[in-house]
Amino acid sequence: MKTIAKELLEKAYFEKLKETPILYTGVELEFPIINLDGSATNHQLLINLLDKFTDEEGFTITHTDFDGNTIEIISEDNEDTILFECGYNTLEIAFARTQDINEIAKRFKKYFSVIQPYLLENNHSLTGLGVNPFWNKNDNTPINSSRYRMLREYLLMAKNMDSEFRLHSHYEYPTYIQGSQVQFDVSKEQLTQTINLFNKIEPAKAWLFANSYMWDEIWNTGISRDILWEDSMHGILNENVGVYDHEFIDADEVLESLADTAIFTVERGSETYYFQPLTVSEYFNREEIKAFDIEGREAILVPDINDLKLHRSYKYQSLTKRGTLEFRSICTQPLNATFSTAAFHLGLLENLSSLDTLLNQYFFFEKYGSDIKKLRRKFAFFNLSEEEKNDVIKFSNDLLNISKEGLEKRGYGEEKYLQDLVRRTQEKENPAEYGVRLLKEGKSLVDISKEFANIDALK
Numbered sequence: 001m002k003t004i005a006k007e008l009l010e011k012a013y014f015e016k017l018k019e020t021p022i023l024y025t026g027v028e029l030e031f032p033i034i035n036l037d038g039s040a041t042n043h044q045l046l047i048n049l050l051d052k053f054t055d056e057e058g059f060t061i062t063h064t065d066f067d068g069n070t071i072e073i074i075s076e077d078n079e080d081t082i083l084f085e086c087g088y089n090t091l092e093i094a095f096a097r098t099q100d101i102n103e104i105a106k107r108f109k110k111y112f113s114v115i116q117p118y119l120l121e122n123n124h125s126l127t128g129l130g131v132n133p134f135w136n137k138n139d140n141t142p143i144n145s146s147r148y149r150m151l152r153e154y155l156l157m158a159k160n161m162d163s164e165f166r167l168h169s170h171y172e173y174p175t176y177i178q179g180s181q182v183q184f185d186v187s188k189e190q191l192t193q194t195i196n197l198f199n200k201i202e203p204a205k206a207w208l209f210a211n212s213y214m215w216d217e218i219w220n221t222g223i224s225r226d227i228l229w230e231d232s233m234h235g236i237l238n239e240n241v242g243v244y245d246h247e248f249i250d251a252d253e254v255l256e257s258l259a260d261t262a263i264f265t266v267e268r269g270s271e272t273y274y275f276q277p278l279t280v281s282e283y284f285n286r287e288e289i290k291a292f293d294i295e296g297r298e299a300i301l302v303p304d305i306n307d308l309k310l311h312r313s314y315k316y317q318s319l320t321k322r323g324t325l326e327f328r329s330i331c332t333q334p335l336n337a338t339f340s341t342a343a344f345h346l347g348l349l350e351n352l353s354s355l356d357t358l359l360n361q362y363f364f365f366e367k368y369g370s371d372i373k374k375l376r377r378k379f380a381f382f383n384l385s386e387e388e389k390n391d392v393i394k395f396s397n398d399l400l401n402i403s404k405e406g407l408e409k410r411g412y413g414e415e416k417y418l419q420d421l422v423r424r425t426q427e428k429e430n431p432a433e434y435g436v437r438l439l440k441e442g443k444s445l446v447d448i449s450k451e452f453a454n455i456d457a458l459k
Helices: 003-014 043-056 101-121 146-160 188-200 202-208 224-230 251-259 340-350 352-359 363-368 372-378 386-410 414-427 431-440 445-452
Strands: 025-035 059-064 070-075 081-084 090-094 124-126 180-185 262-268 271-279 289-293 298-301 317-319 324-327
Touching (some): 003 251, 043 059, 043 070, 043 081, 043 101, 090 101, 101 124, 101 340, 101 414, 146 262, 146 271, 188 202, 188 251, 188 340, 202 372, 271 298, 340 352, 340 386, 340 414
Antiparallel strands (some): 025 124, 025 180, 081 090, 271 289, 317 324
8 A cells, every 4th residue: 555655755746846837947967076196086175175165155054074074065145055975076066946057057167167276276176977987096985974874874785685686886886976967847737748758768868978987897888877876775676766667647657656766764863764775655554664873773763754854766757855857867977068968858848749749659669669778778888789879879869959949949049058969979979988989099097087077168
């Protein structure tokens, strides 16, 4: 039975959906920080960067770690937030929502003009890669806070899982993978169609936006983030992460799917606990749960109606508690293509009927089938045949044309952010393929990182 779970989920996730929302865009950008001599980053140097913003740029501290170090700050002008994500080697900028991507890009350039010179002066840099190229040299200790220490302990539970789950041993992966996420306001009426359509284009996105090659590992894929997410404790339950394996008929089916996502952490007072993942439905049907605090001490918890506070879905199209739909399958992009992710999705959302028409009996699915997870993995591989690459590029171009048309109708000039994506299809090379090519040509990881940090196209 899902009655209790569905009631709580509906209140948490559906109540803020508007009937006719104004289309706002929210952007979250994550960037790896590297040491330009190829060694581990200096955490104190990075922590001092946030203090520079509070001292000189009109930001206020919102969170500190257990050692008193600043880990999150917010702008007094517009509520943009700058923070460390999971570890101290990833900097995230979460922008307050706006109706125009150009406004977000303008604010990004302002922040970047402070961040990058400071880092370069200290032989560090932000770069536009979806996996930190020095992941195996950095100190990947999680942020010293309840949330991130809990997450580390939870992911370490994979060590004791049965081998049938085939989980990887990169337990600290959240500290060295980076993504480019975008959120939009959607109506309840639009919700089902939007999820279905955007889920269906994940195979094309896998090739077009691939930029998370796992440096120093022999993985034949440009989106290792999928493997790292899906073959970890986050992926123990199929409905918790990745693409959807079916289309939804109505919003109630979306709610059913949420009820099958995982809950693995709750709070009791000031303590954060974690436990073996349960579906939300199963959790609220239990009388008690065996859990652990961040020091490993065992506790017995009784499920409470407020326990969805820390719950979230990790699906690549996820409904949030803010009444927005979040698109979260894209790797961090090269810095000169930072806003390609937001523009691509926004243009398609503005031209949803054309997208629907395109995907109806589309050649790609008639030729390769409709297993979206399998297709997303396949078209992220480096060894595509010429025919397969041509087909996924045609798919990508068809989507880019629809997105461009949608952006042009808006009249903000945001279609310019698609230019790098168009270039990829013309040159038949995505960022991951380009990075690997540079590596094979003898470029160092530092050289590649510098290449992906070029922001000329943002000027």
